[in-house]
Amino acid sequence: MLETRNLRAGYGHITVLWDVSLAFREGALTAIVGPNGAGKTTLLRALTGLIPHQGEILLGGAPLAGKTWDLAGQGIVLVPEGRMVFRDMSVEENLCLGAYPKRSRGDLSASLERVYGLFPRLKERYRQAAGSLSGGEAQMVAMGRGLMSKPRILLIDEPSLGLAPVIVQEVFEIIRRLKAEGTTIVLIEQNTSIALSVADDVHLLRAGKVLLSEPAAQVQIERLHDLYFAREAKTA
Ligand code: ATP
Numbered sequence: 001m002l003e004t005r006n007l008r009a010g011y012g013h014i015t016v017l018w019d020v021s022l023a024f025r026e027g028a029l030t031a032i033v034g035p036n037g038a039g040k041t042t043l044l045r046a047l048t049g050l051i052p053h054q055g056e057i058l059l060g061g062a063p064l065a066g067k068t069w070d071l072a073g074q075g076i077v078l079v080p081e082g083r084m085v086f087r088d089m090s091v092e093e094n095l096c097l098g099a100y101p102k103r104s105r106g107d108l109s110a111s112l113e114r115v116y117g118l119f120p121r122l123k124e125r126y127r128q129a130a131g132s133l134s135g136g137e138a139q140m141v142a143m144g145r146g147l148m149s150k151p152r153i154l155l156i157d158e159p160s161l162g163l164a165p166v167i168v169q170e171v172f173e174i175i176r177r178l179k180a181e182g183t184t185i186v187l188i189e190q191n192t193s194i195a196l197s198v199a200d201d202v203h204l205l206r207a208g209k210v211l212l213s214e215p216a217a218q219v220q221i222e223r224l225h226d227l228y229f230a231r232e233a234k235t236a
Contacts, residue, residue, distance in 0.1 A: 001026035001184060002047070002064075002076075002153055006055035009046035016042040018208045019055065024153070024201075029175070029185040031199035031216070033192050035228060039208040040188040041081055044155050047186075048078045073101040075152030081161060081188070083142040087131025091122050094130050094141050098148030115144040118174055136167035143174065153184045160191050172198055192224060204228060 002024040010016040016039045024030045032040050046053040047064075048071055057064045064071070071077075077098075085094050095115055099108050116123035119140040125133065130141055139159055146154055156175070160168045168191075176198055179185055189195035196202065196216050204212040204227055211227045212219075226232070 001060060002186075003058040004043075004047070004055065005058065007043075007046060007053055007057065008055050009042055009051055009053040011042075011051065016208050017046065017053075020205070020208070020210055022203055022210065022213070024184065024186055026184050027182050028200040029179045029187060029198055030201045030203065031187045031189055031195035032203050032205055033189055033195050033224075033228065034205035035190070037207075038205040040205055041157055042208075043205070044078060044080075044157055044186070044188060047155065048076065072149050073103060075103070075150065077146045077149045077151035077154055079142050079146040079154065079156045079159070081157035083135075083138040085130040085133070085138050085141050085145075087129065089130055090127050091130055091133070091141055092126040095122070095144050095148050098145035101149050103150065111148050111150065115147055118147070118177065119144055134167075136163050136170065139163065139167075139171055140174075143171070147178075151183065153186065154178065155186045155188075157188045158190065159187070160189060160194060168194065192221070192228065196221070206230065 004020055004022050007017055007020040008015055020043065032043065034040055045051045047057060095112060096108065099105055099111055121137060122140055122144055125137065130138065133141065159171050163171065172194055175185065187195060196219060199216040202214055202216050202219050203210055204224060206227065212224065
């Protein structure tokens with residue numbers, strides 16, 4: 001469905017991603033794991049047109065072009081690292097911003113009900129300023145705002161960042177539900193065990209290169225960690 005071919009991207013003269021070729025299958029959850037600075041967020045920025053790139057990004061075989069807002073209109077939606085909620089706006093105002101693309105404006109109240117169904121805690125706090133929410137609640141707002149756009153492909157960047165384990169479990173329960181509903185998901189995650197527990201396909205990125213691409217069920221965790229931490233594989 002979504003594919004990159006020899007994707008290069010970075011900042012100014014610094015190249016971060018080096019010829020990254022990846023395929024994200026329709027209806028599947030693809031996890032991108034890798035250490036700090038591997039280029040995971042940069043990959044999502046390139047996919048969503050936030051930074052320029054070289055190489056190809058294809059959607060359904062055709063080149064994907066446009067800026068972030070055009071892509072949201074085509075159903076490619078980013079839930080950014082660090083939540084990026086509008087702190088002075090209420091929970092519900094933040095959610096409604098997600099329904100701005102033309103294709104999602106029509107059913108605002110049905111979409112809100114769906115999001116409140118997934119995140120009852122947001123319904124209880126719908127008038128509260130987003131800046132006063134806990135980290136877990138803010139992550140729910142960021143995911144809910146993404147869902148308001150009715151994504152065909154949801155790109156989620158480090159949803160577990162800075163959250164207590166019990167809240168991480170709650171957030172991943174929702175990700176599991178979205179996957180079960182058939183949403184195509186690209187998940188960036190540093191926590192390999194939680195990523196593997198939910199993923200269909202896994203790619204390991206380190207220093208801007210893809211070191212491993214496998215179905216999650218086939219991943220050998222020791223080998224993944226050897227590559228992740230750049231350590232010598234243990235010999236028997
Ligand atoms: P983390 O898990 O720590 O978020 P990551 O794999 O998402 O890491 P990126 O955020 O993509 O990594 O960063 C990759 C490299 O690009 C890093 O060396 C980082 O310092 C650099 N970088 C990121 N954003 C910028 C920027 N706006 N300007 C310059 N360099 C940047």
